[in-house]
Amino acid sequence: MTTENRTDRELWDDARGGDGGAFGLLFDRHGRAVYNHCFRLVGSWAAAEDLTQAVFLLAWRKRARVRMTNDSAMPWLLSVATNVVRSHHRSMTRWLRNARRLPSQDVPDHADDVAGRIDDERRMVELLAAVRRLPRNQQEALALCVWSGVPYAEAAAVLGIAEVSVRARVSKARARLRDQFTPPVVTLTTTEEVPR
Known part of the structure; x- marks a missing residue:
């Protein structure tokens, strides 16, 4: 073999x-x-x-x-x-x-002047901030199933829970992230006539 x-x-x-x-x-x-x-x-x-x-x-x-x-x-x-x-x-x-707890230093940090951060990393940090606001059980299910592509059944084995629970956690996490990253719809109302 x-x-x-x-x-x-x-x-x-x-x-x-x-x-x-x-x-x-x-x-x-x-x-x-x-x-x-x-x-x-x-x-x-x-x-x-x-x-x-x-x-x-x-x-x-x-x-x-x-x-x-x-x-x-x-x-x-x-x-x-x-x-x-x-x-x-x-x-x-x-x-x-x-x-x-350490006293701050007056020496400027050269890292503050470094330009051109990797855009992927910046976006990932923003997303991770939103993901970290999720409950930990939803974070772990999302990371396994959505990001790593692990089938629900295998994720259930990794997390030690039922497959239906994994599906529910992923669904809830997606809904909460969608709410955070979907721009709100703004409706403007006016009492004045719009000039033509």
């Missing part, structure tokens, strides 16, 4: 035995999806790269203790990614809290 025809479970079993090549094939198959999932949760290309590395490093370290029950490693990897991002958010919150 060629490596392309092997299931993730077969590759994972080999990786559990220490086969780095099999683990590398899993990375080749799912690295981009994990990276995109991380980016959609943090809104930064650089942070997404670091988080993707952390996900696969953690997966490698845990390989001996994790048994693959599906033929696809994707749900488990996205679950690990979600947890790594949560940990990242907690760390950043602590770091920001501690940084605010």
Whole structure:
């Protein structure tokens, strides 16, 4: 059987035995999806790269203790990614809290003068701000199903809930985001006649 025809479970079993090549094939198959999932949760290309590395490093370290029950490693990897991002958010919150305690410096920050931010990243930050206003359960369902393209059934397995609950969360999240990004209709009324 060629490596392309092997299931993730077969590759994972080999990786559990220490086969780095099999683990590398899993990375080749799912690295981009994990990276995109991380980016959609943090809104930064650089942070997404670091988080993707952390996900696969953690997966490698845990390989001996994790048994693959599906033929696809994707749900488990996205679950690990979600947890790594949560940990990242907690760390950043602590770091920001501690940084605010430091006295401010009068030295101008050259980063403030950097022009030409990547437009995709700016738009993603705006969207993430809106997404972060959603309840966490809707955020996670949206990130898995809409952004990462995970089928509802697999997302349900990742989140540990029923498929119908995943569908409801995605639907509610879409409706709330639609309300936030759809410009309001303004009706102007006047008592004066419009000149012709």
